[in-house]
Amino acid sequence: MRYSSAELFLTAARVAVGSPDYCHRLLTRLGEELKEEAASTAEMVVYGTAIRRNDPLIDLAVAQHSPKASHVRNCFMRTLGRAPDSLQRSYNLGLRLACLQNQRRSYGESGNPTSYLGKGGATAFLKVATSDELSALFTNPAIDEELVEALYRWDKPFSDIAPARWSSMLIYCMDNPRLQKHRGTAEKADIGHDRIHKAIWAFVERAPFNDVMAQIVLNTLMRLNPQQVYLPDSIDVALERWGRLGLRKMGQQGHSLTGLSRQEDLRCLMASVYGRKPGALPDATESSPDIARRCGYYASARLTSRQIRTGYERDGAAFLLAAVSNARLLLDPAKRAVLEQYLGDDWLTHRYLRIRKALHGQQGPVSSGLATDGLASLLSGRRSEGHLVAREGAGQEAGAQWVHERASPASKFEMLGKSPRSKVAWLVLALIVLAALVWLR
Numbered sequence: 126m127r128y129s130s131a132e133l134f135l136t137a138a139r140v141a142v143g144s145p146d147y148c149h150r151l152l153t154r155l156g157e158e159l160k161e162e163a164a165s166t167a168e169m170v171v172y173g174t175a176i177r178r179n180d181p182l183i184d185l186a187v188a189q190h191s192p193k194a195s196h197v198r199n200c201f202m203r204t205l206g207r208a209p210d211s212l213q214r215s216y217n218l219g220l221r222l223a224c225l226q227n228q229r230r231s232y233g234e235s236g237n238p239t240s241y242l243g244k245g246g247a248t249a250f251l252k253v254a255t256s257d258e259l260s261a262l263f264t265n266p267a268i269d270e271e272l273v274e275a276l277y278r279w280d281k282p283f284s285d286i287a288p289a290r291w292s293s294m295l296i297y298c299m300d301n302p303r304l305q306k307h308r309g310t311a312e313k314a315d316i317g318h319d320r321i322h323k324a325i326w327a328f329v330e331r332a333p334f335n336d337v338m339a340q341i342v343l344n345t346l347m348r349l350n351p352q353q354v355y356l357p358d359s360i361d362v363a364l365e366r367w368g369r370l371g372l373r374k375m376g377q378q379g380h381s382l383t384g385l386s387r388q389e390d391l392r393c394l395m396a397s398v399y400g401r402k403p404g405a406l407p408d409a410t411e412s413s414p415d416i417a418r419r420c421g422y423y424a425s426a427r428l429t430s431r432q433i434r435t436g437y438e439r440d441g442a443a444f445l446l447a448a449v450s451n452a453r454l455l456l457d458p459a460k461r462a463v464l465e466q467y468l469g470d471d472w473l474t475h476r477y478l479r480i481r482k483a484l485h486g487q488q489g490p491v492s493s494g495l496a497t498d499g500l501a502s503l504l505s506g507r508r509s510e511g512h513l514v515a516r517e518g519a520g521q522e523a524g525a526q527w528v529h530e531r532a533s534p535a536s537k538f539e540m541l542g543k544s545p546r547s548k549v550a551w552l553v554l555a556l557i558v559l560a561a562l563v564w565l566r
Contacts, residue, residue, distance in 0.1 A: 128159070133167035137174045145182040148175060152183070156190025160228060164192035172196055181216060188223035197224050205250075218255070225261035247282040252290070263297035266306065270317030273298065277324035288333065292341060295328075299345045305483070307353050322355040329395065330363045339370060343382075343391050346398050347476070350483045351424070351450040356402040360395065364406075364417055367391055382472070383442040389416060396421035397447035416440060420447035427453055430463045437467050449477040455484055 128136075136155065140148050152175055159168065172191035175183050176199065188200040201224040204217035254262075262268065263276075276283055276294060283291055298304075304325075309315035325345065332338045370388060382390040393416060400406040400421030409421035411432065423436055424447040433454075436444040445467060454460050468474045 127162065128155075128168075130165070130167040133165065133171055137167075137171045140171060140174045140178070140183075145178075145180045148178070148180075148183045149186045152186035152190055156186070156229060159192075164229065169193055176200075181220075185220060185223050188220055189227050190229055191227070192229040197227050200224055218258075221258060222261050225258060226265060228265060228267040248285050251282060251286060251294075256293070259294055260297050263294055264301050266302040268301065268303060270303070270321055273301070273303065273321050274324040277321070277328040279328075292337060295341050295345070299341070299348050304348065305350050305353070318353070319355065322349075322353065325349075326355050326357055326399065329399070330366075334366070334370060336370070339367065339387070339391055342367075343387075343394060346391075346394050349398060351398050351401070351480060352452055352484055354398055357399060357405060358402065360399045360405050360421075361407075364392055364395060364400075367395065368417075383446055385416070385443060389443075392417035393420040393443050393446055397424035397450045401425035401450070411436065416443055420444070423447035424450040426451075428460065430460055433460060433463045442473065445473050445477075449473065449480055452484060455481050 136151065139151060143151065152172070155168075155171065169192070172187055172193060173196070176187050176191070176196050184200055187196050191197055200220055204221045204224075208214040208217055251259075275281060276291075276298060279291065283294070286294070303318070304321065307315050307318050309318065329342055329346070332342055368388065381387065383393060385393070396406060396409070396417040397420045400409060400418075401424050403425075406418055406421040408415075409418040409425075411419060411422050411426075413419050413422070419436075419440060420443060423440075423444055426432075428436070428448070428451065433448065436448070445464075448454060448464055454464060468477055
């Protein structure tokens, strides 16, 4: 919704004299309605008037919704002093969370603690921040790209953070929509997004070599759109490096993605996401003895329908994991139909639909329906009996967790009569009704 300048100046007048509860509700509604809009001078006047009221309840709305970084900074800095009692400590925490959740920060003005405190002060804050504060900061799509870049490079203000705490920040950040949202246009590049993905690749290359970090790398790559990542010139060293880590198989480390070891899960996913640039994996062929290199081939080659069938017969879920990253395959209706024959109600289908939806969002509307009724149902948001809804887990649990939902009455009605047995039943019923009508005459 777009407000005129006159409406916003009238809103500023209401904020100047209204009760705190009324002003909080008014500012919250205004912030939600203008969340996607560029900030105007009149809107700045509204929130400037609000912050001059110096009221604790009004400040909560200013902190969460003002598009002016100096307003948010003012609220944030007021929470850092020593609180006289538990009531004030609770309020300070809530006000900081409101600041960290603010998605209206103006471009060109940084809204994260680095800009408020300096890098040394930011490190001190990040060392003591609660899990709720870390989650609010690192899942906020308006987060400063430089802060995300520094997180993945383990650079200041994170270089002095303990590894376990840094890991928790990486876990929160993997669900940040900014990692998937590219704001670039034909006229303007999204430099911040590009820098984030270069940093993620640097993280994949040099992350500490242990089971926990391997899980974080795996979960991060599962969430990325393969068509938007940075493509390095070579991934040989990284692929071989993670191949030396003896990850355990299914069980204590979570469910396997492909039925292979967790080590091979990671290598196959890495090859399918990052190995698509020509020359990145020189030995990547469909006949390679290394399954990860075969996955790199499956994700980038112009596969024929026959190669799709033979690839699945040889490598099963590992083939599907790689093939759903292949843009050429996903944009070809005939080949896509062949691929969909092998997709079922599992995490692979969820990943396929998410990548395909993002891909068609870049290419324009989807021009043809999915070949498989079940997949079409999932893509359109309907949930039929037997369908699984993905719930991608965060933390050290790799892969997706699945929840089985009951069919709604509508979806059951839609399925009625589709099976051969149901059709026979309908035919018998029709004959009985016809015989009854004849007998009544």
